[in-house]
Amino acid sequence: MKNITIIGSGTMGNGIAHCFAQNQFNVLLIDLFEDQLKKAITTINKNLDRQVAKEFISNQQKKEILDRIQTTTVLEESLKEADLIIEAASENISIKEDLFKKIDALAPAHCILASNTSSISITKLGSFTKRPEKVIGMHFMNPVPMMRLIEVIQGFKTDDDTLNQILSVSKKLDKTPLLSQDYPGFVANRILLPMINEAIETLFQGVAGVQEIDQIMKLGMGHPMGPLQLADFIGLDVCLSVLNVLHDGFGNPKYAPCPLLVNMVQGGNFGVKSRVGFYDYRIDMKKPAVASQFL
Numbered sequence: 001m002k003n004i005t006i007i008g009s010g011t012m013g014n015g016i017a018h019c020f021a022q023n024q025f026n027v028l029l030i031d032l033f034e035d036q037l038k039k040a041i042t043t044i045n046k047n048l049d050r051q052v053a054k055e056f057i058s059n060q061q062k063k064e065i066l067d068r069i070q071t072t073t074v075l076e077e078s079l080k081e082a083d084l085i086i087e088a089a090s091e092n093i094s095i096k097e098d099l100f101k102k103i104d105a106l107a108p109a110h111c112i113l114a115s116n117t118s119s120i121s122i123t124k125l126g127s128f129t130k131r132p133e134k135v136i137g138m139h140f141m142n143p144v145p146m147m148r149l150i151e152v153i154q155g156f157k158t159d160d161d162t163l164n165q166i167l168s169v170s171k172k173l174d175k176t177p178l179l180s181q182d183y184p185g186f187v188a189n190r191i192l193l194p195m196i197n198e199a200i201e202t203l204f205q206g207v208a209g210v211q212e213i214d215q216i217m218k219l220g221m222g223h224p225m226g227p228l229q230l231a232d233f234i235g236l237d238v239c240l241s242v243l244n245v246l247h248d249g250f251g252n253p254k255y256a257p258c259p260l261l262v263n264m265v266q267g268g269n270f271g272v273k274s275r276v277g278f279y280d281y282r283i284d285m286k287k288p289a290v291a292s293q294f295l
Contacts, residue, residue, distance in 0.1 A: 001083040001112075001169050002026055007099060008088035009040035009071070012116055015144025016086055018044045019173050021068040022057075022145075028078060029071045037071040044069065047145055079106045084169065086138060088116040091241045096120060097128050104129035112162055114138040118189050118238070119245040122155035122182045132157035136166050139186065142234070151188050152177045184249030185242060193242045196234075197258055199227035203278075203290065204260040210278050210288035228278040231261075232271030240265045264290070 004020045006013050009031040017040070021027045031037050048062045057065075072078050079085065085103050089095050096115065103113060113135045115125055126132030137153025150170045154163050163179075170177035180186040185193065199213050208216070214226020223230075231239050239261065246255035264270075264277070269289070271277030280289040 001165060003028070003081045003083045005030065005079060005082040005085045006088055007031075007075075007085065007103070008090075008116075009036050010088065011142060012140060012144060013088035014040035014043050015047075015142065016088060016116065016140055017069055018047060018065070018145050019140075019175075021065045023173050025068065027069045028082070029069060030073070030075060030078060031071075032073060034073055037073070041066075041069070041071065051145075075102060076106060079103060079111070080108060082107055082111050084112045084114060084166075086114045086116055091117060091120065091238055093120055093124070096125060100125050100128040100135070104131060112136065112165060114166065116140055119185050119242040121184075122153045123157065126155045126157055133159040134162050136162050137180075137182070137186070138166060138170070139188065141188075148174075148176045149188075150175045150177045151180055151186055153180050153182055153186050155182045185246045189242045190246065193239060193246065194255060196227045196231045196239055197243055197255075197261065200231070200258040200261050203228065204258050210290055232277035232279055232281075235270050235273055236261060236277055237265050237270045260290075 002025060004025045005028045006017050007030045009029050013029065017027045017029045029037060029040060031040070045066065048057065048065060051057045052059055052062055085107055087096060087099055089099055096117070100113065107113065111134070113129060113131065115122065115137055116139060117137060118139050122135060122137040126135035129135055132155065135155055136158050139151035139153065141147035141149050152166055152170065167177045184190065202208060202213055203210060210228050214228050217223045217226050225233070240257050243255055243257040247257070268274060269276045272281055275281045276289050278288065278290050279286045
């Protein structure tokens with residue numbers, strides 16, 4: 001496994017590209033828009049500069065890493081040499097269905113098809129292809145270059161050869177792959193998102209304010225980041241999407257998204273990506289942007 005294709009050049013996609021290129025893999029980064037690809041390379045370049053400044057890598061190594069990353073906006077004719085394709089597109093089942101049908105038709109027979117999804121069924125994604133045994137989940141954590149975990153999700157039809165190849169390649173990235181079976185939210189988000197949702201519910205009910213909730217979890221529970229700030233960092237739209245997957249998948253009301261989260265997403269407040277979420281990122285102090293709702 002040497003040639004890695006990544007579809008989607010956003011925060012996760014460019015981070016995944018960075019990690020593979022830094023570990024001697026040839027990377028092809030694909031996106032619909034040239035501007036997005038240029039933005040991705042700029043981000044990778046800045047992150048590499050930080051590594052150079054900290055003396056983790058040399059300037060020569062930085063150049064070699066960037067040289068291993070190619071970009072294109074053309075899906076057709078660009079997958080012929082791929083050994084592993086990682087889909088890192090939006091957390092939307094319709095978009096992923098379309099992508100998996102296309103890449104299945106274009107990729108060579110030996111190629112493994114992986115998804116960076118944080119909640120969508122790998123078994124379902126595999127059903128969109130003629131090679132479900134070669135479909136697997138590789139859920140990287142954000143920020144990808146720094147976080148050691150890869151949550152590896154084995155679909156119902158994912159075979160052992162595919163699983164073993166992905167466990168092996170994950171270790172070559174100096175990551176720790178940990179296996180999850182294919183059930184809603186897998187492990188990370190099945191535990192994390194209900195906690196975040198409960199923090200939002202605590203705010204919604206007026207028990208405490210944004211900063212108080214986050215500081216209590218940081219100082220009292222040892223969390224490096226409070227749950228509301230973390231939700232902003234993940235993206236409130238993504239949080240809502242994962243909670244909906246959990247709620248639909250298990251049919252349990254404990255996973256129902258808090259109405260405040262629903263309203264914020266409908267109003268376009270997604271967190272860091274929109275510059276406003278539970279905090280206001282348009283100002284230096286990142287002051288709370290949401291007041292508690294006293295019921």
